[in-house]
Amino acid sequence: MEMKDRIQEKFQTLFGEAGDLYASAGRINLIGEHTDYNGGYVFPGAIDCGIIAAVKPNGTAKVKAFSLDYDEYVEFGLKEEDKPEQQWARYIFGVCRETVKRGGKVEGFNTVFAGDVPLGAGLSSSAALESTFAFALNDIFDNHIDKFDLAKIGQSTEHNYCGVKCGIMDQFASVFGKKGSLIRLNCKTLEYKYFPFNPEGYRVVLIDSCVKHELASSAYNKRRASCENAAAAIRKNHPEVEFLSDAKRVWLDEVRSEIPEEDFLRAEYVIGEVQRVLDVCDALERGDYETVGEMMYQTHFGLSKLYEVSCEELDFLNKLARKMDVTGSRVMGGGFGGCTINLVKDELYDTFVNAAVEQFTAKFGHAPKVYPVVISDGARKL
Ligand code: ADP
Ligand code: MG
Numbered sequence: 001m002e003m004k005d006r007i008q009e010k011f012q013t014l015f016g017e018a019g020d021l022y023a024s025a026g027r028i029n030l031i032g033e034h035t036d037y038n039g040g041y042v043f044p045g046a047i048d049c050g051i052i053a054a055v056k057p058n059g060t061a062k063v064k065a066f067s068l069d070y071d072e073y074v075e076f077g078l079k080e081e082d083k084p085e086q087q088w089a090r091y092i093f094g095v096c097r098e099t100v101k102r103g104g105k106v107e108g109f110n111t112v113f114a115g116d117v118p119l120g121a122g123l124s125s126s127a128a129l130e131s132t133f134a135f136a137l138n139d140i141f142d143n144h145i146d147k148f149d150l151a152k153i154g155q156s157t158e159h160n161y162c163g164v165k166c167g168i169m170d171q172f173a174s175v176f177g178k179k180g181s182l183i184r185l186n187c188k189t190l191e192y193k194y195f196p197f198n199p200e201g202y203r204v205v206l207i208d209s210c211v212k213h214e215l216a217s218s219a220y221n222k223r224r225a226s227c228e229n230a231a232a233a234i235r236k237n238h239p240e241v242e243f244l245s246d247a248k249r250v251w252l253d254e255v256r257s258e259i260p261e262e263d264f265l266r267a268e269y270v271i272g273e274v275q276r277v278l279d280v281c282d283a284l285e286r287g288d289y290e291t292v293g294e295m296m297y298q299t300h301f302g303l304s305k306l307y308e309v310s311c312e313e314l315d316f317l318n319k320l321a322r323k324m325d326v327t328g329s330r331v332m333g334g335g336f337g338g339c340t341i342n343l344v345k346d347e348l349y350d351t352f353v354n355a356a357v358e359q360f361t362a363k364f365g366h367a368p369k370v371y372p373v374v375i376s377d378g379a380r381k382l
Contacts, residue, residue, distance in 0.1 A: 003114050004052050004382065006068060011054040011112040014066055014073075019054030019110065021382035022136035026050055026117035026128045027173035028204065028341055028373055029332060030182055030197070030292070031299055032277040034307060036167045038227050038270050039188035039243025041277040044169055045197060046177020046378040047123065049371075051132040053113035055140060060108035065092055068114035078106060083161065091126060094157030095133040102153065104143035118371060121208050122338040126162070127170035130154030135175065135379035148190070150379065151175040177378025184281055188243055195284045197375050202289055202327060203349050205342050207356050208369040209313040212337040219309065220334060223266055230267035233259050245274045269306035273299060293328025293343045300330035300340075309335030313364055320359060324352050339371070 001009075004021055011019045025046035032042040058064060066073045067088050074089040076082045078096055096106045113132070117125035134150040137143070145153070154171035158164040169185065172192075176183055181194040231244040233255040241247050249271050256264050276295045283291035300318045304310035310318075314331045317340045321329035328343035344352050353370055361367045 003116065007052055007054050007112050007114055010066060010068060011056075011110070014112065015056065015058070015064075015110045017056065019056040019112065020136075020140065021052060021054055022132050022139070022380070023052045023382055024050050024128050024132040024135060024174050024379040025177050025376055026123035026125055027170055027177065028123070028206070028375075029169065029173075030341070031280050031295060031330070032184075032273065033299060033303060033330075033332070034223065034309070034334070035245060035270060035273050035277070036169055036187040037224055038231075038245045038274075040245030040270065040274040041184050041186055042169045043182050043184050043195075043277050043280065044173035044177075045182040045375040046173055047117075047373040048376040049116045049118075049123070049373070050174075051113055051115035051117070051125070051128045052382070053111050053132050053136060055109055055111045055133075055136045057140060058108045058110045062108045063092065063096065064108075064110045065089060066112045068112060078108070087162070088129070090161050091129045091157060092133050094161030095130055095137065095153055097161065098153040098156045099134065099137050099143065099145070101156075102145060102149060104138065104145055105141045106137055107141065109137075109140065118208070118369070121206075121369070121371070122333040123206070123371070124170040124174065126158065126164075127154055127174040130157050131171055131174040131379045135381075139381060147175055148172075173378065175379045177376065179377045180375060182284070182375065184277065188245070193281075195281050196287075197284060199289050199343065201346055203344050203346060204373050204375075205344055205349070205353060206332065206339040206371040206373060207317050207342065207353075207360075208339045208371065209311075209317065209337055209360070209364075210366060210368060211311070211313050211364075213311050219336065223307065223309065226260075226263040226266040227270055230255070230259055230263045244270050247271055249275075265306045265308075269302040272302055272306075289327060289343065293326075296328030296330040296341070296343060297322065303331055303335060307335075311336055313337070313360070314340055316363060317356060317360065317368070320356055321352070324348065324355060326352055
């Protein structure tokens with residue numbers, strides 16, 4: 001049975017009527033990594049896996065929620081002190097609270113929901129969950145909160161109710177996602193623009209290394225500090241540089257001898273990456289997917305050799321892709337584990353995926369996971 005039918009069936013059983021169906025999506029980021037906190041561009045899109053929820057006001061002051069995937073029922077009130085124990089329910093509770101904080105009306109409702117975004121794989125299942133409910137509550141209670149604020153409701157939910165200090169990209173992509181389009185978001189000004197992504201003859205596939213190396217958070221803070229240090233040095237000559245992404249490459253060269261070599265390399269990556277996002281956007285407008293792929297390889301090189309956030313498993317997958325003439329491949333996300341995102345010609349797809357699974361398993365002793373994705377719509381009513 002289809003996911004939405006299973007959801008409606010359970011809703012009917014629990015609540016004796018049908019709910020209204022809402023959905024949102026996980027996301028990929030084609031290019032633009034470690035650029036967000038440097039005021040640069042990211043380039044995400046929503047994907048064809050997500051969360052679907054049946055929702056209906058229940059005339060009480062309580063939310064009655066059933067998670068099909070956890071097979072668990074939770075009831076909670078809408079006041080700050082009513083925060084539920086279950087992690088999954090906290091996302092819904094947080095969205096309710098953040099909606100109220102923005103002046104929206106939220107009353108009790110019934111819901112049954114399920115999803116097919118792999119959890120914790122870097123596809124942002126949590127953003128899919130948040131934006132499904134942010135969108136649904138806005139519609140049901142007629143709040144007229146604008147789309148950007150719906151994304152911020154999800155982001156604040158992570159900050160204030162789930163202990164994750166994330167940026168805006170995941171929720172932005174999940175709310176704004178559009179079939180056949182990627183969205184370039186300027187993380188400094190929050191301006192955004194859609195670009196066509198219809199890779200006919202190619203497929204996008206993620207290969208999940210299923211490893212998460214522990215250095216991630218301390219390394220992340222060090223990378224941020226390096227970027228700030230490089231930006232501060234450049235700013236002395238060029239006061240208009242607020243973030244590192246405002247700097248031209250030659251301005252970085254001017255300060256090379258004044259900053260640690262490590263900071264120079266980190267900054268070299270970031271400035272290059274901002275330009276690569278722009279180059280990829282131009283290439284997409286021409287339908288030039290070969291250039292897109294080449295930029296993905298350049299990003300991987302930068303993340304691995306200049307920014308040093310890759311790892312053996314991801315470099316292995318990237319190298320294999322290159323060897324097999326895959327069009328594009330790079331580590332996606334913060335690094336030190338997670339997935340590579342690959343742009344693969346149709347005719348090479350099965351050969352590549354099979355080889356990746358086989359050779360990775362032989363080398364590392366466990367199988368990677370494979371997630372084919374198609375760029376699809378974000379938050380919506382079904
Ligand atoms: P991700 O990188 O996928 O966003 P997170 O740890 O941020 O990983 O979010 C995963 C959490 O989101 C899960 O532990 C769960 O609480 C919630 N979640 C995601 N998808 C579902 C689902 N289908 N059903 C219930 N909860 C979900
Ligand atoms: Mg998440």
